[in-house]
Amino acid sequence: MSLGVRFGAAVVASFLFLIPFAAVAVGAETMIYRAPEAPKVAALKETPSLAPIVNAGQLPAIDERLPKVPRVSVSGPNLSVGKHGGELRMLVTRDKDVRLLNVYGYARLIGYNETLEVEPDILESLEVEDSRIFTFKLREGHRWSDGQPFTSEDFRYYWEDVANNEALKPTGPPQVLRVDGELPQVEFLDETTIRYSWSKPNPFLIPALAGARPLDLFVPAHYLKKYHPAYGDQAEIDAAVAAAGARNWAQLHNRLGNMYKATNPDLPTLQPWFNSVRPPSQRFVAERNPYYHRIDASGQQLPYADRFVLSVVGGALVPAKTSAGESDLQSRGLHFSDYTFLKAAEERSGFDVRLWKTVRGSQLALYPNLNVNDPEWRQLNRDARFRRALSLGINRSEINQVIYYGLTLEGNNSVLPDSPLFKEEYRAAWADFDPEKANALLDEIGLTERDSAGIRLMPDGRPIEIIVETAGENTEEVDVLELIADSWKAIGIKLFTKPSQREVLRNRIFAGETIMAMWYGYENGIPTPYTSPEEFVPIHQQSFHWPKWGQHAETNGKAGEAVDMERPERLMALYKDWLYAKSRDEKAAIWQEILEIHAEDVYTIGLVAHVPQPVTVADSLRNVPQEGIYNWDPGAQFGIYRPERFWFDR
Template sequence: MKLWRKISRGVAISTLICAIPAGVVRAEVPYFQHSVVSGFLPPMESRLPKNPLVVTPGKDQVIGQYGGKLKTLVGSPSDVKLMFVNGYARLVGYTEDFEIKPDILASLDVTDGRTFVMKLRQGHKWSDGHPFTSEDFRYWWEDIANNPKLFPAGPPAELLVNGELPKVEFPDPLTVIYSWSVPNPNFLANLASAAPLLIYRPSHYLKTHHIDYIDRSKLSPKQKIKLKSWAANHNRLDNLYKFDNPELPTLQPWRNTTPAPANRFVGKRNPYFHRVDPNGQQLPYIDELIYTVSEGKLIPAKAASGDTDLQARGLRLQDATFLKENETRSNYKVLLWETARGSHFTLYPNLNSQDPTWRKLMRDVRFRRALSLAINREEINDILFFGLAVEGNNAVQKQSPFYTEDLRTKWATFDIDKANSLLDEMGLTTRNNDGTRMMPNGEPLVIVIETAGEETEQSDILELINESWEQIGIEVFTKPSQRAVFRNRIFSGETVMSVWSGFEDGLPTAQSSPADRAPTSQTSYQWPKWGQYFETKGKSGEPVDLPEAQQLFDLYKRWLVTTDDDEKAEIWREMLNIHVDQQFTIGVIGAILQPIVVSNKLRNVPREGIYNWDPGAQFGIYHPDLFWFED
């Protein structure tokens, strides 16, 4: 699997534009014909950029036709952001081969891996028809990212290289330049992410809510009072990624038209979207997306009843047989795509737990190793995954050049005797009448494992883990909660242990960023406060105070500055080995196949694919704007 390769000196990356046949007259999108005739919208030629991105259908894809409403089910109202994720319009984006190419950008010129000259498309417009120019980048950089009221910690930590922020220039309406004194190998990958670094905003819309652009002389006394909370209001409206503000213009293929909260969200096609097919037809083909919120455990049954046209969210490998049985009745097919995470199911000991007793236990590597050794992964695989999963650590999959058997199996084989020996060595030898070990504070060793409450599969795995952990004198109590509550408890240190999927990029190369293997983000649930400290430049969280974690951070900093591929690869190997030896996260099973339910009327969904968050954006790299309905 190829990821972004080394950025060489003076490389110009331009979009591959397939020539539109001479004499082709672009027919108006039927969905917009009435609006064009009535004068509400300009004709297609005036809505498209001068040089639109021509997207060539890939494997299993053909030229499509306009029309239709695509129905899908989501687990919560916050999943409306998947319109943004799967729409996958990015300044630069991954191809199906996981190479990075310009998308929203017309071209990109990279010098020495440290200077990035970005050219915009002439005539490109936001979804409300307002020009998309370098002013939208300037506004974000000067008026948002560097405004202490909106970004108290300063610009995003992703833009820091050795503590240095970029020099940002806007020489003309179609040019934006980001530069550092040293290479920034993460910059393009951050821009191409499923949840990308968004370095632009619709300035024409947000300026009306920014104190620096509001004419106070025209405000009433009541409005002046409200102006005191302008920053909170601005942040509430500025939700390009969350996608829950229908008034906020977008560059995605569909624009959300439903305000939150809601249980049904409608995405309507963006009349100014910048892509066309080789015949000059403006994309997307599909007119509307319908996202209906459903209880997670009901999604497989609803999918089997034909209530969805494209569904992966909420489906598990265990559902595949049931879904296959209903293919003919409900007129769909079931595809099985590969996944690429380091691990499908992972335990996260919280090394930043507020409780001093638990913090000491979780930071003892013998405790983490014992927990891993006491998991019967083979049993979990056989019972829940038909023996089709790969048992082992949260590391890398076999397709990665860094894969070794040791990375998969170290401290991850089932060895109750060794686990008990490690716990005894720690001094946890006293047990109560139930056989449960006692902690130093005199309480039974009962680990509360918190989940987001979205997957019954997690409860099933935890039940099996509880059975094997009882053999080492440890009990498990599972605590589900809503995702937002779940994450906030982790970030604040209230959790002892949590469950989530493993590292998103389980197929890294030397050029892939190892940032998530170091304490650089609070969303790393094993060390959220160390991640906060990095992201806020020391203004919140806690500094790293564990030598092995600091070693990971130092290795990551070395990876950032070196331009030698062999050294980058060696850094990766060292970081991976530290992780499996220290068991900072405890992987259980991986390489799970993801069921995809696809209506028989829906075309251009590849029969084979990789279903991954980042890189991949779920369906994003396969261009959902090319999906279409037959008849």
């Protein structure tokens, strides 16, 4: 049984999901994180698809490719020792989705397991003293996918030559590495030991390392040095810049060295599969990493599947192609509305449709942009009475019944009943369908004038026509917005929907061009007191209701706008208090005030939660959970269930 500080907990469906740190206490202030004990492996077994090149002397034997202490995946009641072979096929809707190889591959320094416990993965161990000093111990003999050693030099190069190089990172190291503005002291003690130290606790480091998009503290230094003027030949660097059409060496280095995007087939990786196809492409083939650090209990090197294949199709085609059996494992591009259609094709196409639990604060939410450029709209969006009126003007029961067959939880974009922080009033505040009260609030603001169609007029005479911008990736958003548009007419508000590409939408939000956007609700609806409240605080540009405030925080004031409203300023102060709170009770009290402010001020307008996510699984694919949670962070969607353990029984 794992011991240690609990990071989060939730009861989801019939499962008890705990989010503790899998650690052992050593003294009052020191925790050592180690992977659970695994059975002894008698002998290593060569991977069949690699045997020919091993026999030809083109690849070292398995015992020479693995770390001295490999990570052993423990079998359980619902996990079986598998067989090598086959292609794991999946459909995606953009070539940018090739990055899912790094999300679903989910090789992390330290990461969540399937019960949402945090344990070392790439690391052999992690020692944490007083939540301030983090000592990483790498696995001796661990290698990159090209066979080169993975050592502390990869961390040193990243820290000294990338993160703190102004040409490569103009804003400096990632925000999560700053504690009250203080960057860590970083020491490279030997080839396998690295230490990060702060004068104050850093509660964000481990969750960031375990994220779906992880905090990268290392890069393949041996590969990237040849593109860095401090190490490479300048003439060769200039030639490479010209050949790639890059502006300069820094842009080329950043482009070639982006491990998350997986767009450079030449970039070594530690993931179970590496992309072998350069974008743009309609089909990405990821080959197995022959140096992957994990094995199963029988001594077979993971992953089981030889290849992970991502086929790019139009978003509207994903359900049809899935129903035709063109995917072995599918969730993205599928929605609850596709469930009956997919169930009808199960037997014919040889797959099983499973419903996994979603744990967002709201399936979808409206985000009034408090930083919108238009001064009139900025004033309206910043008025809590206006946001409350919009929320009261939404018939959530109708959305639940018409779109989701009455299976969802209605209410605000807030924590779910599975969270120990949950209070019914947080989800219920201003979430009733009450057009009379909504109209009274709008009148109170002074929006009493209407045009001939009954639409209220803004102070400058323009009709209150709210353009809700979306990523336009599914019909669910459109259907929900149509219902909202109908109910908003009763309070004199007209709604228009404007779909655009995801990146275009984000850039418009960041630039202050949007009045309101529809996006997913808060990613983690099941927090505990030890979970960071950052989603509820204006510190991230990706918060679509206050993006410029978030940008200001992320860039240490170099871009964006400083928070200039009293209640959001209070949220910032509470966030700082949470950082330094010592006890669970202190952190819980801070969380409660944050949630109370959000419930009262309605910064985002939630709709319904607990919408089931269809997951289709080929009949021959094993080790995919029958029931699971489907969440980006924590969870990495399929990542915590380790797709390298999925295998074909044919």
